[in-house]
Amino acid sequence: MGGQARARRAAAALGVLGLLCAVLGAVMIAMLPSLMKQQVLKNVRIDPNSLSFGMWKQIPVPFYLSVYFFSVLNPDGVLQGEKPQVEERGPYVYGAAVMMENRPMSLKLIMTLAFSTLGQRAFMNRTVGEIMWGYDDPLVNLINKYFPGMFPFKGKFGLFAEVNNSNSGLFTVFTGVKDFSRIHLVDKWNGLSKVNYWHSDQCNMINGTSGQMWAPFMTPESSLEFYSPDACRSMKLIYKEPGVFQGIPTYRFVAPKTLFANGSDYPPNEGFCPCMESGIQNVSTCRFSAPLFLSHPHFYNADPVLAEAVTGLHPNQEEHSLFLDVHPVTGIPMNCSVKLQLSLYIKAVKGIGQTGSIEPVVLPLLWFGESGAMEGEPLNAFYRQLVLMPKVLHYAQYVLLGLGCALLLIPVVYQVRSQEKCYLFWSSSKKGSKDKEAIQAYSESLMTPAPKGAVLQEARL
Template identity: 80%
Template sequence: MWKEIPVPFYLSVYFFDVLNPEDILKGGRPQVRERGPYVYREFRHKSNITFNDNDTVSFLEYRSYQFQPDKSHGSESDYIVMPNILVLGAAVMMEHKPMSLRLLMTLAFTTLGERAFMNRTVGEIMWGYEDPLVHLINKYLPGMFPFQGKFGLFAELNNSNSGLFTVFTGVKDFGRIHLVDKWNGLSRVNFWHSDQCNMINGTSGQMWAPFMTPESSLEFYSPDACRSMKLDFQATGVFEGIPTYRFGAPPTLFANGSVYPPNEGFCPCRESGIQNVSTCRFSAPLFLSQPHFLNADPVLAAAVGGLHPSQEEHSLFLDIHPVTGIPMNCSVKLQLSLFIKAVKGIGQTGKIEPVVLPLVWFGESGAMEGEPLRTFYTQLVLLPKVLHYAQYVLLALGCFLLLVPVAYHVRSQEKCYLFWSSSKKGPQDKEAIQAYSESLMTPAPKGAVLQEARL
């Protein structure tokens, strides 16, 4: 199960279709419409599995995606109007560069036909499209972008791995089972501005240590978010007859440094509830948050029309079987947004008012089902329950077996008195017979010769 996860995972993607791109360029308030979900079946398998001498195992986990039309609300050929990340992202990055360089960029954008907003299909936005600007940058500024050829939001994820994980097996120290020792050979990353934020804590996000309690927390390192995340216990529950603990994101997960000081290392920050991930995303002004700016500063959702944060629909959670630390049901939901604004000297940005504009939100979900679920229920729920009640049955049976000889002994005493209790002789005869019967019940002295008594 650890090598080939039997649980079917699904990636559900929701796009924010921009309804008024021309108004935004004139300084108007953005209006968006949520489109989706566009659902993909996610396949995972581990390879290059190597057991090391220090109680660790190293592996690469590869991911691939297949579109699921029957589960989707639309097709990959649907057109979506979105901000042109390459243009608007580059404009913000060039804000403090010399004016001559910004004018040169405007000329390049005009020559290549680049605009602030684009109208492309879901498939192109997801898995990549040819863009002359990418070819130009890779030609004259090699190494600026981590990708070659097509540009897409999820182009780097399909048929790729999430880095080399080295985790503890727990053979020598059971308390460290599943914990990450290193990722890509590093015991800490260098994306952030504090040691605490750069730490690689928790597991790789698939299993946790067994024997959890409500005081436990769930930590894991996410290569996609470039950081470790910590979820808190929320409630107990039951999934398909299996007892679970639900862990969810605390309100401080993406809080800025002024609201939650330990997150100061993730700054420079904007409003609370969004995390600046530019340092691990080629310096583009990208922000990570919960969908629809859930648990974020209300100013963010109010600045964009069409957003409706909901705790029920947009919160992330993991339901864990506390005895084993294995997830039974999970749904991890995150949103990617782009900070856009008018930049003097770059004509394509027009009069855009500064705003954090949502691009897409996605949820990775999976629930144990089928034969693995039945096996899990039988071995870890049904059998322990049977054994739990069996101890009381065996205890009752033991008590019954102990009472049998006691009852037999009592009945034997009663039989000794039966022959005189029904006698019709006089009082003196009854006393003599009773004395004699009691003498029969008294053990004979050692070495005495027993004789037959006849009445």
């Protein structure tokens, strides 16, 4: 009896434990998604107490800038009208003749004389450092002295001279503390709510974020929109495919083919015109009125005519496309590679002899790739708190529910088996009493004399 009591108490205790586990698992299944969402919302907003505040204040991702220059291999032939032959190395610099095309003829003749006097040619050899960060150019100094205001810069002349040791401007963004629907969106850039470089309100709008973070809980229907000071415009990337970066699930976003399409192929881009072939964007209005064009490297995703006009270009997706890998739950970038090319439209300019017989062509100057990936302790902390812990809790809720149901079966099984034993004992006792009654009745019948007229039968072996 003592053993049965202990077994009964153990079965009851396991049943209570199972009930608690099942209830806890059910509560977690019902409440955990909401709790996790609240934790994500708390940690992605720009607040000193949030996990992402440090990432927003100082990006923990190391970025690397790679610059590839195009060197013109046949400069004399280009002056005679040949197709340019380029090699991806550098250095390369073209003079400012196209900027003078619409100036009075007298001024162009003065420029020709100045070019000759100062030894300026259409193609010159300079070091990479000079091309990027500037060099003292006697022609630029002369023009700034006698024609002030013609160039929007003074001193050294270089493609990135004006941005050396500078930032990309002051972004004013929404923190998401009061209005989460606008989290990370740019309110103003350098105090402006829109720019005035382009010819339509849509193209001048400052949309999206500053490119550091995006709103959480992304879906394949989401897009990444951000304002790029380098491109002087807002840009939008579209979802391509899911992936995994260092154990962290990601969504990959890429540039659509319409990003640098001209107004004929994509009407919303009409405001960025005057346009040329599709796949290159005219950025002259925000680059000192120089005939500069922005595109993917080697004219990837552009009209094939552009790459065919220059020998030595080999556009391909693997080397020249751009992408951002973003953790969809938090909207934080894990891995990115942004690649853009700067090209110059050149041609012979009547009145400036140094331009010779150059055929009109969009000539690549350089392309640069900016890449970065989260690594080290920031990556480990992100994985633990925003990937590993939610995953553990996700599986724990189902484990608790399954374990609880299994433990609840123990007292049920115990009770059923106990009832079966009682029934078998009762049935056995009842069957024995009936046998005794039958034997007693048979004995009594033997002692009773046969009725008159009955036939007695004898059984013989």
